[in-house]
Amino acid sequence: xxxxxxxxxxxxxxxxxxxxxxxxxxxxxxxxxxxxxxxxxxxxxxxxxxxxxxxxxxxxxxxxxxxxxxxxxxxxxxxxxxxxxxxxxxxxxxxxxxxxxxxxxxxxxxxxxxxxxxxxxxxxxxxxxxxxxxxxxxxxxxxxxxxxxxxxxxxxxxxxxxxxxxxxxxxxxxxxxxxxxxxxxxxx
Amino acid sequence: xxxxxxxxxxxxxxxxxxxxxxxxxxxxxxxxxxxxxxxxxxxxxxxxxxxxxxxxxxxxxxxxxxxxxxxxxxxxxxxxxxxxxxxxxxxxxxxxxxxxxxxxxxxxxxxxxxxxxxxxxxxxxxxxxxxxxxxxxxxxxxxxxxxxxxxxxxxxxxxxxxxxxxxxxxxxxxxxxxxxxxxxxxxx
DNA sequence: CACCTGATGTCAGCTCCTGTCATCACGTAG
DNA sequence: CTACGTGATGACAGGAGCTGACATCAGGTG
Numbered sequence: 215x216x217x218x219x220x221x222x223x224x225x226x227x228x229x230x231x232x233x234x235x236x237x238x239x240x241x242x243x244x245x246x247x248x249x250x251x252x253x254x255x256x257x258x259x260x261x262x263x264x265x266x267x268x269x270x271x272x273x274x275x276x277x278x279x280x281x282x283x284x285x286x287x288x289x290x291x292x293x294x295x296x297x298x299x300x301x302x303x304x305x306x307x308x309x310x311x312x313x314x315x316x317x318x319x320x321x322x323x324x325x326x327x328x329x330x331x332x333x334x335x336x337x338x339x340x341x342x343x344x345x346x347x348x349x350x351x352x353x354x355x356x357x358x359x360x361x362x363x364x365x366x367x368x369x370x371x372x373x374x375x376x377x378x379x380x381x382x383x384x385x386x387x388x389x390x391x392x393x394x395x396x397x398x399x400x401x402x
Numbered sequence: 403x404x405x406x407x408x409x410x411x412x413x414x415x416x417x418x419x420x421x422x423x424x425x426x427x428x429x430x431x432x433x434x435x436x437x438x439x440x441x442x443x444x445x446x447x448x449x450x451x452x453x454x455x456x457x458x459x460x461x462x463x464x465x466x467x468x469x470x471x472x473x474x475x476x477x478x479x480x481x482x483x484x485x486x487x488x489x490x491x492x493x494x495x496x497x498x499x500x501x502x503x504x505x506x507x508x509x510x511x512x513x514x515x516x517x518x519x520x521x522x523x524x525x526x527x528x529x530x531x532x533x534x535x536x537x538x539x540x541x542x543x544x545x546x547x548x549x550x551x552x553x554x555x556x557x558x559x560x561x562x563x564x565x566x567x568x569x570x571x572x573x574x575x576x577x578x579x580x581x582x583x584x585x586x587x588x589x590x
Numbered sequence: 591c592a593c594c595t596g597a598t599g600t601c602a603g604c605t606c607c608t609g610t611c612a613t614c615a616c617g618t619a620g
Numbered sequence: 621c622t623a624c625g626t627g628a629t630g631a632c633a634g635g636a637g638c639t640g641a642c643a644t645c646a647g648g649t650g
Binding site: 294326331359366373394 | 517518519521544547548555561562578579583584585586588
Binding site: 218253254257260 | 629
C-alpha cells in the first residue's frame with residue numbers, strides 16, 4: 215500500500231455524484247465532498263478545476279471518440295455520413311453505462327449551473343467536429359452547420375435514451391433522430 | 403429629480419460592459435462596477451442575479467420576439483418556414499445595434515464563463531421554440547430538432563455578422579446559413 | 591401629520607477558489 | 621545505508637461572489 219489510498223480522483227468523483235444526488239448540487243460543499251473521499255478541500259481543487267467539473271471528466275473521452283470516428287471516415291463520405299459514423303461510435307460507448315448516465319444526468323438537469331457546463335462541453339464538441347470536417351475539405355458555414363446538427367441529433371437521442379420508460383438502444387434512437395432531422399430540413 | 407439618479411439598472415449594465423471590455427471580465431469586481439455606477443455591490447445583486455447576467459438582460463427580449471414570430475406564422479406553414487419567420491424577425495431587431503453587439507460579443511467570447519451563460523440562453527431559446535412548434539402540432543422529436551437547427555442557423559449567421567470585415571446584413575446571412583443547412587442535411 | 595412603500599446602504603457571513611509553504615512516503619544515486 | 625529529489629497531500633490565509641437581515645429615507649397616501 216502506498217502512502218495514500220489509491221485513486222483520489224475517482225473517490226472524489228464518486229463522492230461528489232453521491233452527495234449531489236442525495237442533497238442537491240448547491241446544498242453540497244466542496245469540503246463535504248473532500249471529507250467523504252477522505253481528502254481535503256484543497257486537494258479537490260487540485261484534481262478538478264471547479265465544483266462542476268467533477269461531473270464532466272468523461273467529456274473529453276466522448277469528444278475524442280466522436281472526432282476520431284469522423285476523422286477516420288472514408289474520404290469519399292459526405293459530411294453527414296462521416297458524422298453518422300461518429301454518432302454510432304458514441305452510441306456504442308454509452309451502451310453499457312446506462313445507469314451511471316441516468317444518475318449523473320438527473321443531477322445535471324436539476325441544476326442550471328451544471329446544465330451550463332454541459333452545454334459548453336457540447337459546444338466544444340461541435341467546435342471539434344467543425345474543425346475535423348474542415349480538415350476533410352468541407353467549407354464554412356456548411357461544416358459548422360453540419361456539426362451543430364449532429365450535436366443536436368446526439369442531444370435529442372440522448373434525452374430520449376435517458377427516459378427510463380423507453381429502454382431503447384442508443385443507436386436506434388440516433389438513427390431515428392437523424393432521419394427526423396433530414397425530414398424536417400428538407401420538407402419545407 | 404427623485405431621491406436617486408434614475409435607471410440604476412441601465413447604469414450598472416453600461417458600467418459592467420465598459421469595465422469588462424477595458425480590463426477583462428475576471429479582472430473586474432462587482433464592487434468596481436457598482437462604484438462606477440454610483441451604487442453599492444449589494445444593489446448590483448438586487449438588479450442582476452449574478453456577475454454574468456448583467457450582459458444578458460436582452461436575451462429575454464430576443465426570445466420573446468423569436469417565439470412570437472413563430473407562433474404568429476400561418477397555420478399552414480411548415481415547421482422550418484415558421485422558424486424562418488422567427489429568424490427574420492430577429493434579424494430585424496439586430497439591424498441597428500451592430501456596434502453594441504460587437505463590443506458585447508467580444509467580451510463574451512473572451513471568457514469561458516460568459517460563453518457558458520450565452521449557451522444556456524440559446525438553449526432556453528431552443529426549448530421555447532420547441533414548445534411553440536409543439537403548440538402548432540409538430541410532434542417530437544421533429545419539433546426539438548427543428549428548433550435546435552434554427553438556433554444553429556442563428557448562431558452561425560450571428561458569428562458571421564459580427565466579423566467586422568463582412569458588414570453584410572443579418573437577414574442575408576441567415577438566408578445563406580439556412581440554405582447551407584438544407585443542403586448539408588439533404589445531400590447525404 | 592402619520593404611515594407605508596420601495597430602492598438603497600451597511601454589515602456579517604458562507605462558500606468557492608487560489609497562492610504559498612510545510613509534510614512525508616517513496617524512489618534513486620552514491 | 622544515507623542523502624536527496626519527487627510528487628501528492630495538508631494547512632493556512634485571503635480575495636471575490638453572493639445572501640440574509642436590518643437600517644435609512646424620499647416620496648406617495650390617508
